[in-house]
Amino acid sequence: MAVIPVDIAGRPYEVRVARGLLHEVAAQCGIRLRKTRVPIVTDARVHVAWGGTVAASLEAAGHEPRWRILPPGEASKSWEGLAGTVDWLLAEGVERGDHILALGGGVIGDLTGFAAAIVKRGCNFIQLPTTLLAQVDSSVGGKTAINTGAGKNLVGAFHQPALVLADPLALETLPPRELRAGYAEVVKYGLIDDPAFFAWCERHGPALLAGETEPLEHAITQSIAAKARIVAEDERETTGARALLNLGHTFAHTLEAETAFSDRLLHGEAVALGMVLAARYSARCGLMAPTDAERIAGHFAATGLPHELSALELGCDGPTLVEHMRHDKKMDAGTLPFVLLRGIGGAFLARDVALADVAAFLDEELKR
Numbered sequence: 001m002a003v004i005p006v007d008i009a010g011r012p013y014e015v016r017v018a019r020g021l022l023h024e025v026a027a028q029c030g031i032r033l034r035k036t037r038v039p040i041v042t043d044a045r046v047h048v049a050w051g052g053t054v055a056a057s058l059e060a061a062g063h064e065p066r067w068r069i070l071p072p073g074e075a076s077k078s079w080e081g082l083a084g085t086v087d088w089l090l091a092e093g094v095e096r097g098d099h100i101l102a103l104g105g106g107v108i109g110d111l112t113g114f115a116a117a118i119v120k121r122g123c124n125f126i127q128l129p130t131t132l133l134a135q136v137d138s139s140v141g142g143k144t145a146i147n148t149g150a151g152k153n154l155v156g157a158f159h160q161p162a163l164v165l166a167d168p169l170a171l172e173t174l175p176p177r178e179l180r181a182g183y184a185e186v187v188k189y190g191l192i193d194d195p196a197f198f199a200w201c202e203r204h205g206p207a208l209l210a211g212e213t214e215p216l217e218h219a220i221t222q223s224i225a226a227k228a229r230i231v232a233e234d235e236r237e238t239t240g241a242r243a244l245l246n247l248g249h250t251f252a253h254t255l256e257a258e259t260a261f262s263d264r265l266l267h268g269e270a271v272a273l274g275m276v277l278a279a280r281y282s283a284r285c286g287l288m289a290p291t292d293a294e295r296i297a298g299h300f301a302a303t304g305l306p307h308e309l310s311a312l313e314l315g316c317d318g319p320t321l322v323e324h325m326r327h328d329k330k331m332d333a334g335t336l337p338f339v340l341l342r343g344i345g346g347a348f349l350a351r352d353v354a355l356a357d358v359a360a361f362l363d364e365e366l367k368r
Helices: 021-032 044-060 079-091 106-121 132-138 168-173 176-193 195-209 213-233 242-246 249-258 267-284 290-302 318-325 355-366
Strands: 002-006 013-017 037-043 064-070 099-104 124-129 143-148 151-158 163-166 338-341 347-350
Touching: 002 213, 013 021, 013 213, 021 044, 021 099, 021 124, 021 163, 021 168, 037 044, 037 079, 037 106, 044 064, 044 099, 044 168, 064 079, 079 106, 079 143, 099 106, 106 124, 106 132, 106 143, 106 151, 124 132, 132 168, 132 176, 132 213, 151 249, 168 213, 176 195, 176 213, 176 242, 176 267, 176 290, 176 347, 195 213, 195 290, 213 242, 242 338, 242 347, 249 267, 249 318, 249 338, 267 290, 267 338, 267 355, 318 355
Parallel strands: 013 163, 037 064, 037 099, 099 124, 124 163
Antiparallel strands: 002 013, 143 151, 338 347
């Protein structure tokens, strides 16, 4: 088992990575499960695939699993989903010292973590991520949120989990499209500051997506270690280091908003396309070689991820997309910082990007 510490000041925790952890949930959680009844938030698809496994582990240890089962998809990460989950937790008698289990992908982890942050002014939760995206990114770092009509993740809190159990076996029941979407977040760590890891992705990405154990587990542990290092340095995005993890996300959230947070474009798919757009915009600004930008696009194309904005057939123009950006939570005094690239592995935070220029660039990409 790989054990990766996340050294948050005052609230350190571990991310454990090993095949079979969902079969050992009770033992892994140990004394954190201090009561007979254990509240678990999940979605209907994950419950079918892994609910029985988790329940068997808990019941064998003398616990009674209590389930809140939500519809799968981003629509559950809403005011309604949050209110229903909070009311359920209160009805279950959850106390501040209890631990809520979040069994699922990023939607479940974000929603459960936010509910845990606000129930009785903060109680504990444990992440049991079942998607590649959640295992390598959203389950680690304490960002929790819901979506609103104004945009993605605009209401939320920083609330760290007490423990993360990442079981690669859970990915065997993941649809191929979901696995590919999560892979975009793996590639991100190479593009931020590790060009050697991006080259590793180019060599091993197809094997990873085919489900080969060794490259998959290497990608998970490498990605978690990279995120843990950045989060420990800048938990709340105050120094700028953690902001680099948003590479591609400003474009991605805009595209998700334009497609109404629907299955038309999964979050990881939007991130892949967002990183291509960030690279091409960087090249347009003379910050990186166009050949490097197209190398990034080519890798996503080779792995079946979106890499051309025009292929979405959005039926809108660049200014319409930029209007979504004006609601971005990173807006500061009327300006929006962008994570751009000075080459592969050279991410940096640009605070002088003109949104009118971004709109013109997106117009070009929509017609590409």
